[in-house]
Amino acid sequence: xxxxxxxxxxYAVKSLGCQMxxxxxxxxxxxxxxxxxxxxxxxxxxxxxxxxxxHIREKATEKVYSEIGRLKRADGSRPMIAVAGCVAQxxxxxxxxxxxxxxxxxxxxxxxxPALVAKAAAGQVALDTGMPALSKFGALPAxxxxxxxxxxxxxxxxxxxxxxxxxxxxxxxEISRPFAAIxxxxxxxxxxxAKEITLLGQNVNAWAEGERGLDTLIRALDAxxxxxxxxxxxxxxxxxxxxxxRAHAEVEKLMPYLHLPVQSGSDxxxxxxxxxxxxxxxxRILDRVRAARPDIAxxxxxxxxxxxxxxxxxxxxxxxxxxxxxxxAFSFKYSPRPGTPAANMDNQVAPQVMDERLQRLQALxxxxxxxxxxxxxxxxxxxxxxxxxxxxxxxxGKTPWLQSVHLETDTxxxxxxxxxxxxxxxxxxxxxxxxxxxxGPVTDSDLDPGLRRGTERVAA
Ligand code: SAH
Ligand code: SF4
Ligand code: F3S
Numbered sequence: 001x002x003x004x005x006x007x008x009x010x011y012a013v014k015s016l017g018c019q020m021x022x023x024x025x026x027x028x029x030x031x032x033x034x035x036x037x038x039x040x041x042x043x044x045x046x047x048x049x050x051x052x053x054x055h056i057r058e059k060a061t062e063k064v065y066s067e068i069g070r071l072k073r074a075d076g077s078r079p080m081i082a083v084a085g086c087v088a089q090x091x092x093x094x095x096x097x098x099x100x101x102x103x104x105x106x107x108x109x110x111x112x113x114p115a116l117v118a119k120a121a122a123g124q125v126a127l128d129t130g131m132p133a134l135s136k137f138g139a140l141p142a143x144x145x146x147x148x149x150x151x152x153x154x155x156x157x158x159x160x161x162x163x164x165x166x167x168x169x170x171x172x173x174e175i176s177r178p179f180a181a182i183x184x185x186x187x188x189x190x191x192x193x194a195k196e197i198t199l200l201g202q203n204v205n206a207w208a209e210g211e212r213g214l215d216t217l218i219r220a221l222d223a224x225x226x227x228x229x230x231x232x233x234x235x236x237x238x239x240x241x242x243x244x245x246r247a248h249a250e251v252e253k254l255m256p257y258l259h260l261p262v263q264s265g266s267d268x269x270x271x272x273x274x275x276x277x278x279x280x281x282x283x284r285i286l287d288r289v290r291a292a293r294p295d296i297a298x299x300x301x302x303x304x305x306x307x308x309x310x311x312x313x314x315x316x317x318x319x320x321x322x323x324x325x326x327x328x329a330f331s332f333k334y335s336p337r338p339g340t341p342a343a344n345m346d347n348q349v350a351p352q353v354m355d356e357r358l359q360r361l362q363a364l365x366x367x368x369x370x371x372x373x374x375x376x377x378x379x380x381x382x383x384x385x386x387x388x389x390x391x392x393x394x395x396x397g398k399t400p401w402l403q404s405v406h407l408e409t410d411t412x413x414x415x416x417x418x419x420x421x422x423x424x425x426x427x428x429x430x431x432x433x434x435x436x437x438x439x440g441p442v443t444d445s446d447l448d449p450g451l452r453r454g455t456e457r458v459a460a
Contacts, residue, residue, distance in 0.1 A: 080103070082113065147413070179220070215244045257297045258297070376424060
């Protein structure tokens with residue numbers, strides 16, 4: 001690691017990987033600010049750059065090294081570099097050997113970031129990849145101002161050990177944050193301006209405290225004034241309880257969207273993946289979810305080219321996708337990860353076969369996504385305005401089904417407005433304010449309950 005450096009005054013955080021990393025990145029920023037650092041106006045000129053990394057696939061890991069290379073400035077100098085996240089956890093000192101970095105900090109240790117930065121500034125080795133369960137949350141400073149849609153990590157780690165996956169090694173064992181601490185953080189996020197909270201966990205639906213499951217937590221959040229929308233991600237099929245499914249029918253603020261990864265449509269492949277569900281059990285869960293909430297938007301994750309996957313087994317994945325009809329999905333080529341059982345399996349699938357399968361799967365999922373968006377055209381629904389659009393006067397918001405909607409409006413980011421959906425593309429829709437231009441923000445009390453649920457169609 002590097003020699004003595006000045007103590008940094010400004011910082012930038014760059015998060016790669018999943019939403020939990022985005023959450024961790026926000027918490028690291030808060031921790032650094034509590035220690036007196038300020039956000040750099042220009043990230044390229046920051047004194048300290050935190051790279052919050054992802055180890056899930058080889059490509060994600062390699063990105064870290066290209067990002068580090070890019071931090072070198074024209075005059076040969078570079079900022080203090082802290083590598084955080086799952087690559088830091090997985091590679092530890094190795095990353096300091098491979099690349100010039102000053103701090104290495106794992107996902108369970110980042111509350112120690114200020115101390116590590118001070119150590120690095122003094123020219124000492126600054127590495128912390130300890131995994132003391134939960135201690136970081138108690139040591140973190142208060143939440144600060146947020147956008148209208150906020151993330152809240154409630155569960156961390158994974159005990160499922162799918163044979164392809166690094167998460168159980170980089171994030172450690174499954175743990176649930178205490179109910180009371182989560183409610184406190186949710187209230188702090190609402191005080192800071194959040195309207196929507198997405199509960200996060202590598203297996204968020206495994207959250208539990210005694211007899212209470214995620215549905216209890218969702219119902220408690222439902223009672224918080226000022227909170228309009230609740231979401232949760234990512235779920236595992238085996239933890240999809242009856243109570244959680246019922247919450248989709250009964251909890252007004254719980255949005256009609258479910259991300260439920262299946263990975264493959266072949267039971268032989270699922271078994272080799274150690275997924276502990278079958279295609280049949282997965283489809284049965286979706287039937288129950290759809291019975292509870294008929295308009296629910298379904299999303300999933302898929303891996304093509306798991307070791308030994310035959311053409312016939314891949315065809316079963318396509319068949320499953322046809323049977324479900326996804327609103328959105330993520331699909332990946334299998335990437336062998338060091339230390340995971342699947343990396344040592346025979347029959348690794350050739351890269352060109354994986355490429356070709358991924359193309360076919362993505363073409364099908366893309367058609368389904370477009371069809372889902374097109375089926376929304378003509379619908380009237382609420383959107384939460386989250387960010388400026390590309391054109392002046394344009395804002396982008398999200399429907400209850402997590403579709404992005406562009407519209408011209410004089411309302412503000414953070415408003416919840418009713419729109420009519422006018423046209424659809426594969427990745428977003430266009431809408432207009434309902435009932436007409438110039439109407440201010442629509443509040444909950446303006447809407448009849450049917451509209452609040454976002455399911456009413458505009459009469460032809
Ligand atoms: N806990 C979540 C997701 C974890 S990682 C779950 O179980 O669903 C997100 C996604 O990355 C996984 O769902 C899987 O589709 C993909 N993934 C994980 N390991 C991978 C690997 N070695 N190669 C390719 N994709 C992988
Ligand atoms: Fe990885 Fe499987 Fe755990 Fe998801 S459930 S994080 S895919 S081991
Ligand atoms: Fe990546 Fe770690 Fe998330 S490996 S997907 S950042 S849990």
